[in-house]
Amino acid sequence: MANDSSVLFASVADYFKVLSETSRLTILDALRESGPMNVTEIAAATGLGQANLSKHLKVLTQAGLLSRNPAGVSVYYEIIDPVIFDLWELVCDRLKQRLHQQARSLEQFQILR
Amino acid sequence: MANDSSVLFASVADYFKVLSETSRLTILDALRESGPMNVTEIAAATGLGQANLSKHLKVLTQAGLLSRNPAGVSVYYEIIDPVIFDLWELVCDRLKQRLHQQARSLEQFQILR
DNA sequence: TATAAGAATAACCAAATAGTTATTTAGTTG
DNA sequence: CAACTAAATAACTATTTGGTTATTCTTATA
Numbered sequence: 001m002a003n004d005s006s007v008l009f010a011s012v013a014d015y016f017k018v019l020s021e022t023s024r025l026t027i028l029d030a031l032r033e034s035g036p037m038n039v040t041e042i043a044a045a046t047g048l049g050q051a052n053l054s055k056h057l058k059v060l061t062q063a064g065l066l067s068r069n070p071a072g073v074s075v076y077y078e079i080i081d082p083v084i085f086d087l088w089e090l091v092c093d094r095l096k097q098r099l100h101q102q103a104r105s106l107e108q109f110q111i112l113r
Numbered sequence: 114m115a116n117d118s119s120v121l122f123a124s125v126a127d128y129f130k131v132l133s134e135t136s137r138l139t140i141l142d143a144l145r146e147s148g149p150m151n152v153t154e155i156a157a158a159t160g161l162g163q164a165n166l167s168k169h170l171k172v173l174t175q176a177g178l179l180s181r182n183p184a185g186v187s188v189y190y191e192i193i194d195p196v197i198f199d200l201w202e203l204v205c206d207r208l209k210q211r212l213h214q215q216a217r218s219l220e221q222f223q224i225l226r
Numbered sequence: 227t228a229t230a231a232g233a234a235t236a237a238c239c240a241a242a243t244a245g246t247t248a249t250t251t252a253g254t255t256g
Numbered sequence: 257c258a259a260c261t262a263a264a265t266a267a268c269t270a271t272t273t274g275g276t277t278a279t280t281c282t283t284a285t286a
Contacts, residue, residue: 008205009138015204017133023274025122039233052275054234064211073232073283083207087200091128092121094196098177136244152263165245167264186253186262 018063019084023048024056028065031079038074131176132197136161137169141178144192151187 018024023046030045031037037045043053057077060066065084069076131137136159143158144150150158156166170190173179178194 005142006135006139008208009135009142011208012201012204013133013135013138015208016129016200020126020130020133021274022119022122022126025126026119029118029122040231049276050233051235051277055274058234070233070283075233081207083203086203087129088125090196090199090203091125094194095121095124095128134244153261162246163263164247164265168244171264183253183263186260188263 015063018059018065019087021056023052024060027053027056027060028079028084031066031077032085036069036076036078038071038076040074042077128176131172131178132200134169136165137173140166140169140173141192141197144179144190145198149182149189149191151184151189153187155190 026046026048027042030042034041034045039050039053039057042048042057043050046053048056057066057068061068061077065079065081066077067080069078139159139161140155143155147154147158152163152166152170155161155170156163159166161169170179170181174181174190178192178197179190180193182189182191
């Protein structure tokens, strides 16, 4: 086939790429747990360094997952793309299934020995 | 909080990372369209080089998304993780929404001028 | 206006990785 | 066994990117 879905593939890949880093998932989880936070608060919640955090927040914002709201000296970030939690849940469920399968395989293995 | 979901975060991130490359999405799409194929067939369907393709197939297999079945000289690969299509759909729907929003914003912009 | 604080950016380094070319391994058939 | 084919691997290059340190920019306040 090789139809030109290449642009679509690239968009989807980019979206997944944003979600493929532990630090960014940590940030998203913190914002999900605590609601909107400024950078200092996110830093405290995640343990990430200021500059590093700032870069990740930029990535997440430009990807359309977070909104950015300056308030005085601070800047507040908030999750605006709820879809990521559906994704999160799907993947988690899948990973759980995997673990169960592995556990079952292991039991089987024990029996056969 | 900083509870130790770090292992979970890493697992989820790894899963998304596998799906964050255009070439691998192309492979998955080809296998979804045509069903099980051997490496030569996948190469023809995707246009990827043999060695490169082989590496991506290894990644996808080790991630548990594909099964690997040698048959004579050939090796057939098949999708065994249907969840990826749910993920695919969620992301595509989301990207479509984005485009619509952007279109609407653009219209608004035209009106205001 | 000078100072301080919060956040973004620049510059840099190290690690990871997609793609290529060349080689090796495994299976098939004459 | 020899020749051939399919797929995997090794070695290498170039690019990307996460993290750090130092600096700049912006806003608030004394």
